[in-house]
Amino acid sequence: MIKKDVYDRLKSKAVSYWNKIKLCIYFTKIKEIFGTCHFDIAIKKLNKLLNKYDYILRVLQKWIRKKIIPDFKRLNIFMRD
Secondary structure (H helix, E strand, C coil): CHHHHHHHHHHCCCCCHHHHHHHHHHHHHHHHHHHCCCHHHHHHHHHHHHHCHHHCCHHHHHHHHHHHCCCHHHHHHHHHC
8 A cells, every 4th residue: 555655656756856765765664664574673673764754755654653653563463474
């Protein structure tokens, strides 16, 4: 679901080149959180990402705030299985 929002922004001509780069970087960091096999490492990566929350583009902030944080444990277990 998050991929569609990111992809739409990457295709948009209204988004600057540098914001597209930032979007790719932070989207990759989010994917890395769910790519880990250990829940503790995923929590550390999430906390590291949250420390940079103000620098993340709004589209990803919305996903972090509304979907990832409330359902983090369930999402992590789902990705591991």
